[in-house]
Amino acid sequence: MARPPLFRRAKVTRIVKETPDTRTFVLEPHDGPFSYQAGQFCTFKFVVDGKPCFRSYSMSSCPVTDTEFMTTVKRVPGGTVSNWMHDNLSEGDEVELTVPTGRFCLREGTAPVLGFSGGSGITPIISLAKSTLATTDREVRLLCADRDRTSAIFEAALDELAARYPGRLTVVRHRDDEHGYVDTAKVLEFVGPHTAGDAYICGPEPFMELVENALPGPGQIFSERFGGAPAEPAPPAADAPKPAPTLVADAPNPPAARSGSTVAATPAATVSSPPATPAVGTGPVAQAASTATSAAAPVGSAATEEGTVTIFLNRKKKSVPRRDGETLLESARRAGLTPPFSCESGNCATCMAKLTEGKATMRVNDALTDDDLEEGYILTCQAVPDTPSVTVHYE
Numbered sequence: 001m002a003r004p005p006l007f008r009r010a011k012v013t014r015i016v017k018e019t020p021d022t023r024t025f026v027l028e029p030h031d032g033p034f035s036y037q038a039g040q041f042c043t044f045k046f047v048v049d050g051k052p053c054f055r056s057y058s059m060s061s062c063p064v065t066d067t068e069f070m071t072t073v074k075r076v077p078g079g080t081v082s083n084w085m086h087d088n089l090s091e092g093d094e095v096e097l098t099v100p101t102g103r104f105c106l107r108e109g110t111a112p113v114l115g116f117s118g119g120s121g122i123t124p125i126i127s128l129a130k131s132t133l134a135t136t137d138r139e140v141r142l143l144c145a146d147r148d149r150t151s152a153i154f155e156a157a158l159d160e161l162a163a164r165y166p167g168r169l170t171v172v173r174h175r176d177d178e179h180g181y182v183d184t185a186k187v188l189e190f191v192g193p194h195t196a197g198d199a200y201i202c203g204p205e206p207f208m209e210l211v212e213n214a215l216p217g218p219g220q221i222f223s224e225r226f227g228g229a230p231a232e233p234a235p236p237a238a239d240a241p242k243p244a245p246t247l248v249a250d251a252p253n254p255p256a257a258r259s260g261s262t263v264a265a266t267p268a269a270t271v272s273s274p275p276a277t278p279a280v281g282t283g284p285v286a287q288a289a290s291t292a293t294s295a296a297a298p299v300g301s302a303a304t305e306e307g308t309v310t311i312f313l314n315r316k317k318k319s320v321p322r323r324d325g326e327t328l329l330e331s332a333r334r335a336g337l338t339p340p341f342s343c344e345s346g347n348c349a350t351c352m353a354k355l356t357e358g359k360a361t362m363r364v365n366d367a368l369t370d371d372d373l374e375e376g377y378i379l380t381c382q383a384v385p386d387t388p389s390v391t392v393h394y395e
Contacts, residue, residue, distance in 0.1 A: 006340070006352065006395070007045050007096040012089055013068075018153050021075040022120065023086055024060060026068045027095065034069060036100030038062045038131035039124045039200075039224075042071065043348045045096040048084050054342035054350050055081040058123040058202075058224070059100060060154070062130035072153065074120040101349055101367055104200070104224040106131055111219055112139040112194045116187075116211045118203020119146060122153050124224055125202055133165050141170045141197070143190045145207060148177040182207060187214035195219065307388030310357070313337050314394075328353070328360065328380040328392055339380065339394060346382040353380050358390030 014026035041058040061070040076082045089095070106113070106128055113132050117125040122144055129140050146152040152173065162169045172190055174182055187210070191197070195216045201208050202224040212221060307322035309331040318335035329351050332339040342350035346364030355376045360383040368377055380392065 006098055006350070008099065009094050009096055010069075012091055012093045012095060015089065015091055018072060019074075019151055021086075021151070022072060022153050023075075024070050024072045025085070025089065025095075026070050027097075029069065034099055036063055037105045038064075038127040039104040039106065040100040040102040041104075041124070041348075042097040042100050043342055043350050044081075046081055046084060048080055053081050053084075054340070054348070056342065056348045058102075058104075059127055060123045062127045062134070064134050065130045072120070072123045074153070098349065102224075102347075103366060104128075104202070104222060106136075107198060107220065107222070109198060109220075110138060112141060112197035114191060114194060114197040114199045114219070115140065115142040116199060116201040116203070116207075117142065117144050118182075118207035119151070120153060121201075121203030121207075121224075123202075125200060126154050126157065128200055129161065129169070133161065133169060137168075139168055139170075139194075140165075141172070141190070141194065143172045143174060143182070143187070145174040145176065145182045145203065148175055182210065184210065184214040187211055188216065191216065198222070200224075305388070307385070307390075309335075309385065310389070310391040311335055311337060311339070312391070312393045313339055322385055322388065322390075325384060328378070328383045328385070328390070332380065332392075341381055344381045346379050349379065351380045352377055353392045353394045354378070355383070356391045356393055358385060358387035360385050360387075360390060 008029055008031060010027040010029040012025055013028045016024040016026070018024055036059060039058070041056045043054055043056040046053050046055075057071045057073055059070065060072040061068060073082055073085055075086045104124055113128070115125040115129055125142065125144075129142060132138055132140050142158070144152070144158070152175075155173075158171045162171055174186065176182075179186075195218065197219045199211070199215055199219055199221045200223075201211050201221065205225065208223055208225065212223065215221060305322045305324050308319050309322050309328065310317065310319045311328070311332045313332065314337075316337065318332070318337055320331055320335045323331070323334075326334075329339060329341055329344070339353075340350050342348045344351075345366075346362065347366045349367035352368065352372075355378050360378055362379055362382040363384065364382050365373075365379060367379060378392070
């Protein structure tokens with residue numbers, strides 16, 4: 001059975017001004033309500049100055065408490081997409097977006113939930129908080145760090161939640177202009193005796209690293225990072241408010257189908273999870289190094305191996321010689337095609353395609369489910385061929 005199209009259409013039914021530089025966009029999908037979990041995100045496709053741009057934004061709504069489907073976007077100085085959305089989207093307009101995905105979701109347990117947000121990182125955190133309060137008896141504690149009072153997102157909504165769940169929800173607001181940046185002492189003070197709580201963290205990279213290092217444990221840590229390579233046209237580095245979240249789970253039983261997932265062409269596709277290869281970070285999100293990369297083939301002069309990579313895209317068929325350590329997305333570009341992509345970090349599924357011949361190993365997979373893998377779908381930005389010949393179909 002053919003897979004539904006990657007991008008769907010939705011109508012902007014309302015736009016809510018949260019702060020001077022933050023808007024919530026209420027969306028109504030054409031094909032009916034999306035099924036999603038609190039903490040997930042959608043990848044949006046916009047055409048800016050005649051060129052396609054892709055950005056991923058978390059849902060601020062919660063499927064068990066909200067009847068509307070919402071995403072919240074902060075305007076970033078110089079940001080291509082965030083500024084375009086703020087300046088151009090109006091109620092009644094239509095947008096293109098993927099169905100919600102992502103693994104920054106509530107894990108089962110009884111320990112308190114400790115939420116740490118920096119700036120617009122509150123977007124998935126408030127969704128998780130609403131879900132936890134509505135579906136469990138767990139205590140929820142939130143540490144929300146903001147630049148100043150005027151930039152605090154969802155202040156009224158959090159006050160309302162705290163009043164609705166007295167004794168279960170505690171919200172601590174930290175203003176950088178009044179108290180300086182959050183430090184280790186502040187994190188320890190906030191955690192207090194709840195050292196076994198499960199921590200959910202989202203915000204700027206320095207904030208997240210500090211919180212992760214400061215947490216005393218032994219609770220689990222789940223982090224959603226802002227990261228990934230930008231889509232063309234390349235925006236300024238500042239334009240990364242919430243693109244392509246990456247989940248890092250320091251947990252005894254992290255989700256299956258993450259680093260090192262091997263996919264074989266259907267039918268009877270098999271999935272295995274060998275040990276992850278060493279990380280060689282080039283930015284906020286570390287990339288896994290391919291074990292197939294030869295030391296004799298330095299960057300920029302990849303050795304050509306025996307075999308062929310064949311790509312089907314937009315009714316075109318292109319074949320190129322296989323190159324050592326090259327991802328299928330890179331092969332498609334080398335073939336002269338313009339395949340869809342966004343994060344290039346294995347997080348957003350924009351580059352998803354179906355492997356119909358051969359095998360490939362994904363360096364990172366934070367987007368596809370086990371069912372997707374069993375059907376032969378891969379993230380082409382992370383998939384490196386394991387067999388001499390592979391064939392990929394973009395749908």
